[in-house]
Amino acid sequence: MAKPTPLSGFPELLPEQRFVEQQVIDTLRRTFELHGFAGIETRAVEPMDQLLRKGETSKEVYVLRRLQEESAEGHAGIGLHFDLTVPFARYVVENAGKLEFPFRRYQIQKAWRGERPQEGRYREFTQADIDVVMKDELPFHFDVEVARVMAEGLSGLPLPPLRLRVNNRKLIEGFYRGIGAADPQTVITIIDKLDKLPEEQVAALLVSDAGLSEQQAAQCLQLATITTSDTTFVERVRALGVQHELLDTGLQELAAVIDGCSAVRSDRFEVEASLSLARGLDYYTGTVFEIYMVGYEFLKSVGGGGRYDALASDGRSTYPGVGISFGISRTLVPLMSRGLLAADRKVPSTVLVALVDEESRPESDAIASALRSRGISCEVAVSAQKFGKQIRYAERRGIPFVWFTNADGGHEVKDIRSGEQVAADPATWTPPNEDLRPQVLTVSTSSTTEEI
RNA sequence: GUGGGUAUAGCUCAGCUGGUAGAGCGCCGCCUUGUGGUGGCGGAUGUCGCGGGUUCGAGUCCCGUUACUCACCCCA
Numbered sequence: 001m002a003k004p005t006p007l008s009g010f011p012e013l014l015p016e017q018r019f020v021e022q023q024v025i026d027t028l029r030r031t032f033e034l035h036g037f038a039g040i041e042t043r044a045v046e047p048m049d050q051l052l053r054k055g056e057t058s059k060e061v062y063v064l065r066r067l068q069e070e071s072a073e074g075h076a077g078i079g080l081h082f083d084l085t086v087p088f089a090r091y092v093v094e095n096a097g098k099l100e101f102p103f104r105r106y107q108i109q110k111a112w113r114g115e116r117p118q119e120g121r122y123r124e125f126t127q128a129d130i131d132v133v134m135k136d137e138l139p140f141h142f143d144v145e146v147a148r149v150m151a152e153g154l155s156g157l158p159l160p161p162l163r164l165r166v167n168n169r170k171l172i173e174g175f176y177r178g179i180g181a182a183d184p185q186t187v188i189t190i191i192d193k194l195d196k197l198p199e200e201q202v203a204a205l206l207v208s209d210a211g212l213s214e215q216q217a218a219q220c221l222q223l224a225t226i227t228t229s230d231t232t233f234v235e236r237v238r239a240l241g242v243q244h245e246l247l248d249t250g251l252q253e254l255a256a257v258i259d260g261c262s263a264v265r266s267d268r269f270e271v272e273a274s275l276s277l278a279r280g281l282d283y284y285t286g287t288v289f290e291i292y293m294v295g296y297e298f299l300k301s302v303g304g305g306g307r308y309d310a311l312a313s314d315g316r317s318t319y320p321g322v323g324i325s326f327g328i329s330r331t332l333v334p335l336m337s338r339g340l341l342a343a344d345r346k347v348p349s350t351v352l353v354a355l356v357d358e359e360s361r362p363e364s365d366a367i368a369s370a371l372r373s374r375g376i377s378c379e380v381a382v383s384a385q386k387f388g389k390q391i392r393y394a395e396r397r398g399i400p401f402v403w404f405t406n407a408d409g410g411h412e413v414k415d416i417r418s419g420e421q422v423a424a425d426p427a428t429w430t431p432p433n434e435d436l437r438p439q440v441l442t443v444s445t446s447s448t449t450e451e452i
Numbered sequence: 453g454u455g456g457g458u459a460u461a462g463c464u465c466a467g468c469u470g471g472u473a474g475a476g477c478g479c480c481g482c483c484u485u486g487u488g489g490u491g492g493c494g495g496a497u498g499u500c501g502c503g504g505g506u507u508c509g510a511g512u513c514c515c516g517u518u519a520c521u522c523a524c525c526c527c528a
Contacts, residue, residue: 005501005518005519005520006519006520007519007520008519008520008521060526082527082528083527083528084528111528113526113527113528115525115526115527116453116524116525116526117521118521118522118523119522120528121526121527121528122528125528126528127528128528129528291528299528300526300527300528301527301528302528303528304527304528325528326528327527327528328528329528330527330528331528354486354487356486384486385486386484386486386487386488387486387487387488388484388486388487388488389486389487389488390486390487390488391487391488391489392488392489393488394488395488395489402487402488404487414487414488416487416488416489419487419488419489421487
């Protein structure tokens with residue numbers, strides 16, 4: 001077979017990279033479960049009408065068709081999901097009778113989109129979602145909870161610092177209504193373009209498309225400039241002198257989220273109220289989130305979410321929800337391809353048991369078994385090459401220890417990093433804790449290497 | 453979908469106005485006789501993306517094609 005070329009948009013990781021991804025997934029899972037979130041996995045496919053509702057036609061859905069289908073158009077009408085929210089909403093309705101509400105769930109799975117790939121944007125990618133869904137009415141404190149849980153999970157990851165930006169749809173909609181905007185939804189859509197278009201252009205759009213006066217447009221932009229890492233945004237909004245009931249509610253809610261996140265705030269995880277944040281999607285009704293990776297703003301948001309008053313509906317009941325998703329592939333793949341993130345070994349093995357000759361393989365296997373029985377990953381040398389070659393084999397893979405057996409049956413273990421070799425007993429020898437598993441190495445922008 | 457760029461050894465890349473395919477790193481062997489890394493010496497690398505054309509002769513020029521890649525759009 002000729003050497004296959006990589007498929008654009010379908011990233012594959014090397015073992016030392018996959019280890020990091022797996023570790024990230026494990027960390028998130030542990031945090032989510034610590035907070036009582038139950039894991040689910042939904043099927044990879046959904047009916048096309050589910051995928052295409054809410055005008056999501058821009059998502060470039062991959063359609064599934066059997067090879068033996070009679071005609072190209074005769075497919076079953078199913079496609080791969082492009083996010084985890086749509087399948088989750090369907091799952092909730094389908095299993096409403098069996099689920100307990102409020103239902104906290106996490107879901108770490110792949111999703112697919114046919115859009116043109118670019119750094120940080122792939123056709124097959126993994127994301128981690130948490131959501132809380134309720135029947136009829138979802139208490140507001142869950143908005144605070146999902147932010148806190150995701151923040152806690154992400155803070156434990158070997159990533160550059162992250163920034164959670166929070167805003168509230170009620171706040172901005174109330175503000176826009178308060179200044180007399182007739183079509184707040186259009187204003188929101190235009191304001192969302194602030195990070196792409198210069199202010200003047202956004203102002204012009206507000207006048208031409210949203211029917212605002214120049215005075216009103218200026219007020220909207222003034223609101224959008226407000227960014228604070230505490231609740232002082234409330235005073236600054238008040239100072240603009242706009243009055244509306246919805247604005248009051250929004251201010252109160254956003255302040256509650258910002259306050260509620262104070263415990264998870266650190267130098268590796270920033271939380272800010274950002275009143276320019278709108279998110280283009282129209283189904284958000286209150287809190288909205290976006291996550292950015294500091295120093296990697298060109299990737300755009302690496303996570304996002306918010307509250308939906310109608311996440312799902314079965315005609316009789318509506319199911320409001322609030323959640324956040326985080327792009328695992330989106331953050332990890334760019335870091336890895338730049339060589340900034342990988343494990344320090346290509347294999348899990350902590351020890352390579354050397355082989356004296358083929359006849360003594362059972363002895364080497366026995367040593368390996370003794371080590372494994374105590375949780376130490378190890379492998380036996382492939383063949384009885386010269387010890388120098390066996391050591392080199394370990395070195396290439398990053399295996400830190402090589403185990404030797406003397407002619408008289410004594411045992412010695414060598415730390416090939418230091419060269420130190422000491423007598424050891426397979427029944428009791430234990431490596432330093434940090435050598436038991438591969439370590440994640442990150443290279444920060446100041447190009448210092450640190451272990452996390 | 454629109455517009456650029458690229459395709460040569462395992463990797464990163466050179467290869468001029470057409471004339472027998474190159475470097476660095478890595479890999480293998482020996483120096484080193486069963487304990488690696490540093491050093492010295494030696495060695496192997498290849499459908500020059502694919503197809504066609506021009507030419508005595510094409511990695512090089514022309515046409516086509518495929519893949520990759522960057523930007524726009526959009527999002528995790």
